[in-house]
Amino acid sequence: ERIRLLIIDDIAETRENLRKLLSFDVNIEVVGAAASGIEGIQLAKELHPHVVLMDINMPDMDGITATEIILKEVPTTEVVMLSVQGETDYLRRAMLAGARDYLTKPPSGDELMSTIHRVYQMGQARAVTMMPAHPVQSTPAPVETRAGGRDGKIVAVYSPKGGVGCTSVAVNLAVALQQAVGADKKVALVDTNLQFGDVGVMMNLPAGRSIIDLVSQIDEIDPDMLSTALSPHGSGVKVLLAPPHPEAAESLLTIPSDEQGNGNSALSIIFDMICDTFDYVVVDMWSRVDDITLTVFDRATLIVLVIRPDIPSIKNARLFLEVSGKLNYPLEKMALVVNGVDRRLGIRMDQIEQAMMPIAVQIPLDDQAALGAANHGVPFVMRDRSRPISQAIGKLAEYVQDVVRREESAQEEGAHTASAGSVRPRLARIFGQGG
DSSP states (O other): OOEEEEEEOSOHHHHHHHHHHHTTOTTEEEEEEESSHHHHHHHHHHHOOSEEEEESOOSSSOHHHHHHHHHHHOTTOEEEEEESOOOHHHHHHHHHHTOSEEEESSOOHHHHHHHHHHHHHHHHHHHHHHSOOOTTOOSOGGGGGSSOOOOOEEEEEEOSSTTSOHHHHHHHHHHHHHHHHGGGSOEEEEEOOTTTOOHHHHTTOOTTOOTHHHHTTGGGOOHHHHHHHOEEOTTSOEEEOOOSSGGGGHHHHTSOBOTTOOSBHHHHHHHHHHHHHOSEEEEEOOSOOSHHHHHHHHHOSEEEEEEOSSHHHHHHHHHHHHHHHHTTOOGGGEEEEEEEEOTTSSOOHHHHHHHSOOEEEEEEOOHHHHHHHHHHTOOHHHHOTTSHHHHHHHHHHHHHHHHHHHHHHHHHTTOOOOOGGGTOOOHHHHHSSOO
16 A cells, blocks of 8 residues: 655645655655645545644644544554654644644755655554454454564673774664664664754754653653654654753752762663664763663663774773773673774773773774765764775674674573663762772
8 A cells, every 4th residue: 555645735846855755756646735734634634644744834723733633533644744843842832733744945866755654554553453353353464563572782882981983883873773783673863962963963853853842741651652753864764852942951960869979860761762663772882980870771682892002991881891891781791892993003902902901803004085075074984885884883783783692692591680770789879988
């Protein structure tokens, strides 16, 4: 079945541009176009589209009001809002009106088409769950398409020292994992550098959605709400961005720990939902060790410890390993990655291993590829997979998959021990005395 789509926008040029853009997807059929909210409501009642692309600002009736009426009159329709306004207030009002997603004009072709397909699939799954039971009906297949039960594995990419390329490693690792596992598995990337996150810039994503959109409704979070907060990337990775402004992070930073003092309670709830929805969750961390960081570490299957081959980076990493031991994190939970390796410069790899632990992956120095990728907002594993720097990230993705497979085997054999979070000492006990 092709996705039947209705466009509602008061600008004729926009309607035509959207129609042309969507003509490249053979699975989408534009069944109508309306120049006003009132006309759009009438066409929706006549055509019963699967998805409506709705402009927010229209002269006779705004898109939010029109959305509320359409969803009441045609409840099987899903609405995607379009607007030049990217403010959080517009997003909140659109979601409250019942819209399934929100795109800032002009959307890219990939972003628009992937959003339409995702919203359509959500609508189909919802329609099946609303169908009355039938005497001969077997277990409904669409249950598989709904979020839940994936038991996603968290990979925390961390460095106790800034400027070592942690975000670059996290971004490219997420993309490489998605390339490796294919469409059968889902990969998410979460930016927990809440005040100065760079994941959105390095992936050229608009700043309209972020983790803060979930915090205000943390007690009501569900898979649909999570989906609206995630930003789709052309690689197939879904990204939960950091807040667009540093001050916006305060609402998450000031949320207290859970009752046992085991980390940020709101972040725990968000990760519960993400792990239920995705197979792999790559997390770009900030350098501080606090409740936010420990919330992720406690849940992580693997902590990728990123360093550069220089004394300050190694010194900070050794201090972190000492702290991680006090937090009861086993050494097997760590993967040491040396970024910016140049045989002609810096400290030898065998010296680093003698001072710390075995190196999992060495990423060669390639400023041209790394800077070019950052400046263009395209991960270097997508720009040129044959470069040594991309191949090194590919090896890291293989390493992550091997770790996950070993953990799953251990769980099946009943040998998997309780997570470190259940026995982790309080952070205050480690840092509260002696400086």
